[in-house]
Amino acid sequence: METITIKDIAKALGLSTSTVSRALRNSYEINPETKKLVMEYAERMNYRPNPIALSLRDSKSKSIGVIIPEIANHFFSQLINGIESIAYNLGYHVVIFQSHESYEREVANTNYLVSRKVDGLLISLSSLTTNLFHFQDLMERGLPIVFLDRVPNAIETHKVVVDNFAGSYEATEHLIKSGRKRIAHLTSPIYLSITTERLAGYKQALEDNGLPFDESYVKYCYHGGKVATENEAAVQEMLEMPEPPDAIFTASDRLTTGCMSVLQKKKIRIPEQIAIVGFTNISVAELLNPPLTAVVQPAMEMGQQAVELLIRLIEHPQKTDVFETRSLKTSLIIRESSVGKAEAL
Amino acid sequence: METITIKDIAKALGLSTSTVSRALRNSYEINPETKKLVMEYAERMNYRPNPIALSLRDSKSKSIGVIIPEIANHFFSQLINGIESIAYNLGYHVVIFQSHESYEREVANTNYLVSRKVDGLLISLSSLTTNLFHFQDLMERGLPIVFLDRVPNAIETHKVVVDNFAGSYEATEHLIKSGRKRIAHLTSPIYLSITTERLAGYKQALEDNGLPFDESYVKYCYHGGKVATENEAAVQEMLEMPEPPDAIFTASDRLTTGCMSVLQKKKIRIPEQIAIVGFTNISVAELLNPPLTAVVQPAMEMGQQAVELLIRLIEHPQKTDVFETRSLKTSLIIRESSVGKAEAL
Numbered sequence: 001m002e003t004i005t006i007k008d009i010a011k012a013l014g015l016s017t018s019t020v021s022r023a024l025r026n027s028y029e030i031n032p033e034t035k036k037l038v039m040e041y042a043e044r045m046n047y048r049p050n051p052i053a054l055s056l057r058d059s060k061s062k063s064i065g066v067i068i069p070e071i072a073n074h075f076f077s078q079l080i081n082g083i084e085s086i087a088y089n090l091g092y093h094v095v096i097f098q099s100h101e102s103y104e105r106e107v108a109n110t111n112y113l114v115s116r117k118v119d120g121l122l123i124s125l126s127s128l129t130t131n132l133f134h135f136q137d138l139m140e141r142g143l144p145i146v147f148l149d150r151v152p153n154a155i156e157t158h159k160v161v162v163d164n165f166a167g168s169y170e171a172t173e174h175l176i177k178s179g180r181k182r183i184a185h186l187t188s189p190i191y192l193s194i195t196t197e198r199l200a201g202y203k204q205a206l207e208d209n210g211l212p213f214d215e216s217y218v219k220y221c222y223h224g225g226k227v228a229t230e231n232e233a234a235v236q237e238m239l240e241m242p243e244p245p246d247a248i249f250t251a252s253d254r255l256t257t258g259c260m261s262v263l264q265k266k267k268i269r270i271p272e273q274i275a276i277v278g279f280t281n282i283s284v285a286e287l288l289n290p291p292l293t294a295v296v297q298p299a300m301e302m303g304q305q306a307v308e309l310l311i312r313l314i315e316h317p318q319k320t321d322v323f324e325t326r327s328l329k330t331s332l333i334i335r336e337s338s339v340g341k342a343e344a345l
Numbered sequence: 346m347e348t349i350t351i352k353d354i355a356k357a358l359g360l361s362t363s364t365v366s367r368a369l370r371n372s373y374e375i376n377p378e379t380k381k382l383v384m385e386y387a388e389r390m391n392y393r394p395n396p397i398a399l400s401l402r403d404s405k406s407k408s409i410g411v412i413i414p415e416i417a418n419h420f421f422s423q424l425i426n427g428i429e430s431i432a433y434n435l436g437y438h439v440v441i442f443q444s445h446e447s448y449e450r451e452v453a454n455t456n457y458l459v460s461r462k463v464d465g466l467l468i469s470l471s472s473l474t475t476n477l478f479h480f481q482d483l484m485e486r487g488l489p490i491v492f493l494d495r496v497p498n499a500i501e502t503h504k505v506v507v508d509n510f511a512g513s514y515e516a517t518e519h520l521i522k523s524g525r526k527r528i529a530h531l532t533s534p535i536y537l538s539i540t541t542e543r544l545a546g547y548k549q550a551l552e553d554n555g556l557p558f559d560e561s562y563v564k565y566c567y568h569g570g571k572v573a574t575e576n577e578a579a580v581q582e583m584l585e586m587p588e589p590p591d592a593i594f595t596a597s598d599r600l601t602t603g604c605m606s607v608l609q610k611k612k613i614r615i616p617e618q619i620a621i622v623g624f625t626n627i628s629v630a631e632l633l634n635p636p637l638t639a640v641v642q643p644a645m646e647m648g649q650q651a652v653e654l655l656i657r658l659i660e661h662p663q664k665t666d667v668f669e670t671r672s673l674k675t676s677l678i679i680r681e682s683s684v685g686k687a688e689a690l
Contacts, residue, residue, distance in 0.1 A: 002627075038521070048456065048459065048460050061461075063457070063461075069423045070422075071416040071417075071425065071441070072416075072419060072422035072423065072426065074417060077415075077416045077417035078417065078424075081417065081443075083444075088450075093442075093454075093457045094442075095440050095441075095442075096416070096440075096441040096442070097438075097439075097440075097441070098425075098429065100429075100443075101365075105433075109438075111393065112438045115391070115393055115408065116406075116408075116461065137391065169683065204387075207563065222533075231354075257628065257632060258627050260632055261631070261632060264630075264631075264632065282629070283417075283602065284602050284627070284629060284633065286606070287602060287605055287606060287609065288629065288632050288633060288634060289632060289633060289634030289635070289636070292636070307653050317551060
C-alpha cells in the first residue's frame, strides 16, 4: 500500500520535515496556523504515522492487550465493554484475545501481544493455567499487567476482583433460609482464585447455619463449564447420589445454564425438586424457565476499574508504591429458580 | 524490557549472525543440526524476533483484524470462534475489535489495525455505517478484506453471508401455516444487507400465501436492538395498532430477546396471543419461557469460510480472478414460542 510520508507533506507545503513532524506531534514550538495547515493537509491526504518509526522513537503504542477465557460469555463481554468504555476515551486501543481456557493459547496470545508492543495487559486467567512464568517474566522486564476476576496469588500487581466469598455466602444462606438442606456446589477447577473463594463462602454459610459440609456435594469442572459433557456428567453424578441435593449453587454462566439444561432434559422440576442459584451475568436470566436467581457481578465496573489502574501504571510507573486489590460487591437477584412462583412475585 | 538479539545468540554459539538468522527462519541453506542448536538456544533464552526488524524485512505480520458490531452476542462470538479455529492452525493471530454499532468506532478500529500492519481484515458492518470510503480506500491500496454477514453491495471482494431470503421466507411461512394472519416484522436499519434480504423473504412468503403486505407491520430499530428503549418502543407501537399482530418475526438476537421481554412485562401470552420466531443463535433458546422457535445461522462455519477466503487472498494475491459470495443455509428450529406446547413436543 502506498502511504504519504512526512517528506511528501513538507514538500507539498514548502516546510521543513522537522516542522511538519513537530506540527503533527502538536508541539508547542510550532505556531497554531502552521499546525492547522499541516494537520488538515495530512488528514486530507490520509497520512498515517509510520508505526515502525513511532516504535523506534517512542515505545508507547497506545494500545492495551486483553486476554480472557472466552467472549461468548456475558460476564466477560461486559468486562470488555467496561474496559473499552474507559480506554477509548483516554485514547487507547483495546486488542482482545481469547485463551479458550487453554494455557498454551494464553501463552501464545501473550507472546504475540508483547511482540506487537502493547503498553500493558489485562488478564483473566484461563482455567487450565497453573504455571505463571509467562506473566512473571514480563512483569520483571517492566511490562504493566493488571489481573481481573481470575487472579494469581503468586504475582504482586493491581488486581480487581469481586467479593466472591460474600457473594457465595449470600447465595448459600438464601438457599438455606428457603428451606434447603442438601445444597450442592458445581464449580470450576480448584486452583482458580474464584473457585477457592466461592467454596469458602459456601462452606462458611453452611457452618454458620448448622449444616454439615460434605465434600461429595462439591463437583469441579476442569474446563469451567466449557465442555458440555463434563458439565452434564457432574450434574448426573449429583443426581445419582444416595441422597441427591435439593439445591445446586453453580459458580459460572455456563455451569448454570448447563445444569438447568440437564435438569430440564430429566424433567426435574425447578425449584420444587431442586432449587438453583447461579453466579451469572446472562442478559436473559429473567426470561428463562423458570427465571433464574442470580449472583450478578459488576462486570462493567470491574473492567473500568482494572483499565484505570493499568493506564495509571503505564503513564506514571514511578508513582506506584503499593499495589491494590480492589474487591467489588456482587448482588443477589432472587427469582423463581430458588423460591418458586409465589415467593418470587 | 531487555531482550536477547541474534547477535547475542551468534556470539554464544560461535556462529555468524547470518547463519543464526537463517536458522531461525528455518532456511534450507542451514543444516538440521545447526538449526536445532540455534532454535533450542533461542527458545531457552526466550528470544523474540524484533517486530520492527520483521516489519522492515517483510510486511507480513501474520495477523488478521476482525471488526464486528459487538461480542456480547452469540452469533458474533460463534463467528469469531470459527475464524479463530482456522486462523490459529494456519499460524495467524486474530485481533478482535468491536464497532459498538458506531461508524466512528469502525473507522477508528480500521485505522488502528492498518497502522499496526495486519495482513487482512474481516468485517461485519456496524448498523450505522453508510459511508464505505474507509474500506474502499484500503482495498484500492491493496489490503485484502473479506466481509461477512453484514456486507456492502458497493464493494467487490469475497463475501460470506447466510441465505437471509430463504431463512426469512421459511420462518414467515411457518407462522402462516401455524394459522397466523397478522405477522409483524421487527428488524434492523433498512440500509443493512441483512435487513433488505430478510424483508424480501418475509414479503415473498406473505405474497405466495395470499396475505397482504402492510408496511405498518414492519418496524426498524436503527441501533439493531442495542438500545433497549428503541426496541421496546417499536414493540409498543405494534401492540397499539388498531389490529395488533398475532405473530412477530424478529431479525436478530437482541431484537428477539428484547421483544420477549416486553411481551412478558405486559403479560402477553406467547404464543397464544402473539407467536414469536426470531433470527437468533443464543445458546439458551431452549431454556427460555417459552422455548424459542429460532432461525439459526451457521455462524461458526461462516467464520471458518470467511477466514479461509481471506488467507487465500493474503497468501496468493495473484490467484484471485473472480470474487465469490458464499451463501450458507439457515435452519429453522421449531419450539413452543410459535406453536405452543402440544405441537412442539
